[in-house]
Amino acid sequence: MQVFVQTLVGGLGFGAIYALVAMGFSIVYRTMGLVNFAHGDIVMIGAFIAATAFMSSRLPFALAVLIAIVLTAAIGLVIERVLRPLEHRDLDLMLIGTIGFGILLEAIATLIWGATGRAVRTPVGASPIKIAGIYVQPYDLLIIALAAAAAAGVWYLLTRTKTGAAMQAVAADYEAATAVGINAGRSNAMAFAIGAGLAALAGSLAGPVLYVNESLGATIGISGFAAAILGGFGNIPGAIVGGLAFGLLSGFSAGYFHGSSDLVTFVAFAIVVMIRPTGIFGESTVNRA
């Protein structure tokens, strides 16, 4: 029971990080139909910035996270601006463009932070606390709480603000939205910036539970992507459910399969994708002739 609940909470903690990454993927995808392959590397950059600010510059954790979010949002804006000529024209090419940016960001990270990683200490104390007779890591609870807050923020932005409404409109029909005077470029930029901000939040939160190095982006990015697909790509609630599901899946498979847990997780994922390619909440995409 104890082990089960600990795995559960740990899995949910990782799941919350994956959910943040998946939300970042989804918000860009739903707005412009693009899968941002540089997303994982933005997570990694965010993690490095937060780790440096928190550990080396000794800033408070919250401030370190904030700095990471702002800086990576700026990176998101740059990527969107550079790739803008391809928007709504050639998505496959744009996708490869984001892979190019991923390569670039990884190189930049190596140049700035070197090949060795950073170990980040927990900001809230490492001793487990006891809730209802079960010991849990307080940091896992912090991750879950922050991810929930971020999800609520994104939900509020998309459904309750004018900017969000514009982004929804561009997502629904690019040409119609442009015709009624919505600046689609700005909406896309906004989506990229928010996506990058979410990535940075995920990366900074992952710092204390994982080791921050240049391959962090690949591991978390892939899991977050898988989570987004699991929930239905582009669907924000789906991203959250998918993220949590993926966190639990890899948490429990790590418990049972140890070294080959990656394989088990991805085989399970591949099977799900083959049975239901549009994910749990995804709408079937319609080919227009």
Next chain:
Amino acid sequence: MKRRLVLIAATLAAAYVLPYRLSAYPMQVVDIALIFALLAIGLHLTLGIAGQINLAQVACFGVSAYTTALLTTHAGLGFWPAAVLGVLAALAAGLIAGIPALRVQSHYLGIVSLGLAIAFLGLVSNSTLTGGSDGVSGIPAPSAFGLDLSSNYLYYYLEALVLFAGICFAAFLTRTRLGRRMRAMRDDQLAAASIGAEVPYLRIIAFALGGLYGGLAGALYAGLIGFVAPASVSISVMFFVLAMVMIGGRHSLAGSVVGALVLTAARELLLNAAAYAQLGYGLLVVATVIAAPDGLAGLPGKAVPALRRRGGAAGGGVARYVPQPVPDQPDHRGTVTALQAEGITRRFRGVTALHDVSLTVRAGDIYGIVGPNGSGKTTLFNVISGLHPPERGRVTVFGRDVTGARPQKISRLGVARTFQNLRLFHRLDTRDNILAACDRTRTRWSWRYLLWPAGVVRGERELRAAAAGILGRYGLTGVSRLIPSSLPYGTQRRIEIARAMAAQPRLLLLDEPAAGLNPSEIGELAGIIRDIRRDGVTVVLIEHNMGLVMSLCDRVIVFDAGRVIAEGPPEAVANDAAVVSAYLGDSNLFDAPSEVGDNDARQ
């Protein structure tokens, strides 16, 4: 052609003398570069030719390298049998990586394939069998015909031989029917399916090809280095190969190979500044997608627009369509039913695009479908041709139930179509567009590529003869080697009809064929449609140009808001009260000048 042969001969001669000019270390770099060239060809075929984003190719490379390594060191097999099994294992891995392609589309495919590559990496890094992060060492170098290939100089010739064969096979494949179908699928998978290409199988084959080339590269790598570790099959290797193909030019075989050679050499020169090298090729990839999507291979054409015109293209242009001399006989319609739709209903989220629509088309008729924009006409075509399965109802074509069948199956049953917004294969020239449709074989025909290439060559000759006939008949011979998008809009419409007819249909669906045509082109179109009917093909026509509908059609059906509001001979329908009111009281509907569909105004 002669210049190309000279170029090939010079390249071969240079490749032959190269080792005499190199010292040991550069020789090793060249050996590695050739292995990357094989990988690049594989990615060129999957990504550039078939349009599938396959990031699992590095896993196929790894499967082959590890299989060769383990079989030689643990199972005591010789290098050659181990290498053959390695390549087969990689081929199988490619097939497995391609299975998701049966169901999911490009983006998902990219990530699923990357996920598989990462899973493979996790497996070999953690398994004790593969030596964990230490990898497997002590792979014996092969020998052949008494030659010890542990010398990098001799190994070079082995690699060069494999690469040469690989290049020849890739070029052969691309220029013949399997490759042509893949290119058609890459350009427009809906249109490809509508002319009978079995898109899911083609995708799988594309992945298998990636696996094959990855496998060859992997076995050669194991033999060359004698050591395999997770670092040699990492994701960054995959991205490196992707960069080679993108920068060299993913659509170009030569470009991909050159990209591989140049990037490997550049990486070697910048070995002491690896991060800067990575920065450089990341920047190059971004610059390529923005400024030169066809990579290095596309630059000459960009710099000198005249080069884009291929030989023989200058002549002619489009010839006027000459109608068949035999007069139209009104009495060739039989009693056979060509197309029957019963109670078709199709919704898109909240919108009911088609509500309980039924119609019957007799064989030999020209049947018109009219109605305001958004009344469900094109949706009906999409239902009939298999792009959108209906929620309710039944479609039969010449008595065969095709409800919910895939487009490629419906195409094989003799249904061809054109599209409202033109869906030509935009990177294929006019002749290749026609050739792709002339090809009526199933995908399984392609076993000949492996076992009986002469059969492919013979089949190609027959296809070309058939295509020449179609091109001639539709007056397109003069533009056969031009890219459709470089031609006038009216010509593109005619190419699309020619492509549909190249598939030898019994039932032809034309979606607004007159949209965007000038009056003389519309006159020619009427002649084309009459001739098509005279050849025994039933025609269903969606059209806003009422003059054309009234003069051509034997029967007309009128749609409004997804429902049928009238059906019958054109004169009767034109005077139907419901029809008149559906057009908002426009009593002069059938005298109105031809209208241009809103979709064409955007072009």
